[in-house]
Amino acid sequence: MSVKSQVIVVGAGPAGSSAAVGALRGGATVTIVDRKTNVGIPVQCGEAIGKTGPSVAEIKIPEIAIQAPLRGFRVYSPGLLTVDFAEEEPSGFILDRRVFDKELFARATEAGADSLLGARVLDLTRSNGTVDGVVVRHDGKRKTLKANIVIGADGVNSQVARLTGLRKTYKPVDIDSCFAYEMSNCDLVVDDLMQFLLGSEVSPRGYIWIFPKRNGRANVGIGIGGAVETKTAKEYLDHFLKHHDVAKQQLSNARVIETRVGALPVNGPNKTNVVDGALLVGDAAGHVHPITGGGMGYAMVCGSIAGRVAAECITHNQVGSTQLQKYETEWRKLYGAEFDQSLKLRELLLKTDDDTLDRLAKIVTGESIVKLTAGKKVKIFMKAMSTGDPKLISLMNELRKLRMV
């Protein structure tokens, strides 16, 4: 059977399109396949992205996908004390993911990638144990597409991850269950900050988000721990919208114009994302921030690295895991420490009760935190110590171990 193209990318989201662009830049031929026929739909995301990711990946954010510039975020503690983490200038954007995903995908095809939509991956093909293609169901028929390297960019429920054995299944505790509304007629108190609400009452093991969009619209959603059995994500969000003071203040006139669901991996990257002839990127690789749930920046950077490394390996005609390991080494160099630290911080936050979070917020509320300078960290630390509050002191000591204060 003839080779469809040198690289087959499974999944046409930001990770897949970035991987395709990376491989094309490296001189490889690429085909992007996706289970869906409409890329970018349905939206399953909070739609926030920092400027850094796209800039490192050297992929320009499509202007028409930008909904609002962001300077940072505001966190509400369980007792509703607020702490702002904001810069003077915009450091990121809220996007329209429908437009964003479609644009990145379109650009990848304009840069030379072939596309096959409505193609669901059923299996992988192998030669001497090395992955060398995918079997898809397309147009009602089973088809085999051969390649030198397969890149799995097929999301949290990645078939490539399952079929390569790189990730079999998630424990409920390792995913977040998400539900969101896009709303109109919002009266947001800030239009250039994301708002996050913490607390076991509003959102156990997760948070509620309010992200500003154009024309008084907003993306209002919730992510709760997948193992939470008390109520569904939707029930928690509906309860918040009906009864919570923040919702009464900002969303009492709001109307639902779209509903969204999603699932997120929150236990960090897979142990490895490389096998002979295949690699994983994006949510499939577990490249999602364990606390914020953000993943688009990682998807674009790691995706473009994966594409470039794949093209290099094809040029040298060596597509084994030893050669593809270069991808692992490169992304870990950029983000390995960040993932490790956030996973530990996540554990710490999950075992911190609402009351202690409030006392921590009380220490830092009113501070406009742009960057936590060494001096500011010491000041916050000393202030917490001077309270004599044992729970808070223990939390601060843990935070200090993680170099957060």
Added chain:
Amino acid sequence: MSPTASSSKKKTEKKLADVDGELCGVCQACATVCPVNAIEVTESYVIVLPAKCTGCGVCVPVCPVGAITLIER
């Protein structure tokens, strides 16, 4: 879409996960946690394969809209 029951599998499990297609938004949370790969995802719906589903119920609480219930086989 008429699922065929497996004849080889012993019918020791009495429960089966059932997805309410009108509530389901195809987020795939259920499929990511299914330990036996019994949930197939297409573009617009998910299918529980009765021959594979063991009725363990791990998919029930992860559903953000409560679309999954365990029913008697």
